[in-house]
Amino acid sequence: MAEIAVEVDRLTKIYRSLRGGVLALDEVSFSVESGTIFGLIGPNGAGKTTLVKLLVGLLHPTAGKAYIFGVDTRDWRARAYIGYLPEEIKPFTNMSASVFLHYLGFLGGFRGKALKRAVREAIEMSGCDDFVKKNVKTLSRGMAQRLGLAAAFLKKPKLLFLDEPTSGVDPIARKRIREMLLVLRNDGTTIFLNSHLLSEVEAVCDRISILNKGTILREGGIKELTEAGRGWRLSTVEPLSDEVLEQLRNKFSFTIERVNERTLITGPTYNENCNLIVDFLREKGVLLLEFRPHSVTLEEVLIETVEEEETKK
């Protein structure tokens, strides 16, 4: 059984103020296996950044607990395992990018040659080579983001928390980051990704959670969420006649509908049923173009899940 990198147990966060309290997280529980990329998605104000900040120890939980590789997040030792890229990067200091990384490296426990090596590797990995001597205050948004990534990679952490890692980054750098995440995952690093770019989450994540208004609505693997129970999509050279459709319905007792000249078949999707459908259609002389599992995008899953929840309330 894989090691558990993150374990969250009924974690609750209420932001208190003089006007009252705002419930940001409501008894959230989940776990992340080591060596996987976990994505956290949800609309604005869902509580994603609050959850990440609780896990990296920047916020104190109101109730519940969270563990990083078995260490309570309230214990500073838990932070030895993590690298963190915050959503907003504004290193308001007079240091150069290189000194900034050395500073964080020192705090992270590196010394001497090990520190120099760690800084050099982090700079190379995140592509900060061209501005290491620049004052961090003068960096552009994209440069600051790359510096933030270098800071997160510095410790070669077992667990990386990335809050909007590709925000403000050009498409080429974004592709590079994506590739880097996959390389890190293959090296055994666990990655906790919080991103608005769902295509990105879909491309790299193994599992995701959908968070809305402080509650986890759905959780699962990408395929599981985008394909499960969604049936098969059938494309034919000519649109199927009503008669053939009716026979399909009666024979296989599936839900069968026509979507944009294609046919959507929903129901239990066993391979033998697929073969039977293909055999039936061939018997009827139907020319097939495509017959594959029907999937939706992660964006559609998110919208559908959130709207479903809103309707319930």
Add this chain to the structure above:
Amino acid sequence: MSQFWSVFRATMTEFWGGRTKYIVAVLVIGWFLLFFFTTGVEVEAGGSVKVFKMAGVRIDVARDSRILGERFEKGIDFLCAIALIVSLQFFAFILVGVSSARNITSTLSKGMVEFVLSQPIPRWRYFLYKYSATVTFFSAVAFSLVLSNWLVGLIRLGEVSYNFLYSLVYILLLYGVLIALIYLVFGLTANIRATTAIPIVIVVVAGILHSAYKIYSSDAFGFFEEKVGWGMRAAVVFYHILPKIGELPLEGVSAIFGKGIAFSYPLWSTLIFGAAALLVAISSLCRRDY
């Protein structure tokens, strides 16, 4: 210990990387300007020499109104020298306040604090190290001020002062309390502007009130009205309206714990005041959400 050095080095880099170094340079040069203005002057024997030496080293002068109006044979008035010394102290003090507040708030501002506090170091330790580094930096600045001032006295008078170390410890204590106060305000308000403004406003207002009281209760005002010209009078007024920073910790303790404690045990009460402020500040900063 090595984590202390990393926080210390980073704090030094931050201070020295900005405009602070130019202000420090101006302050240090200020003493030499003072020396330049009084070069070639034969100082009268007696009170003025003694007081000037005290002024140079202790940075806490002119309590003795008997010397008011005494002049060097040529060069600037003694009181102008005193006014310059006090103004240098004042600007050094403002520098300490503003720079410390900016340093603390910039490190703990959104977009930066996340990097620092996600490192494996207990929060209390980080804040304590940062406080120590800040005090050390400004003590080094104070040291250079005292040293240059001492050199002026040595060259000018041909004597070294015995109050040199006393001055250093005194300034260390003073800056320690001021920076603890800044931490306290940030710990309680979490507001950058308030952190810069509140401690400075507190000490300036306390200083002005204190000075106003002293002017009102002394005979200096009448003395100057009768005997000195407008330039001299302006210098004296300038001297009197600037907060006497040496008395500020005492003022703080007096305001909080009462005059009895403040004046009976000034050193200890000041230390306790600073330590309590620091303790509350660190505790508040540790419990805060970032």
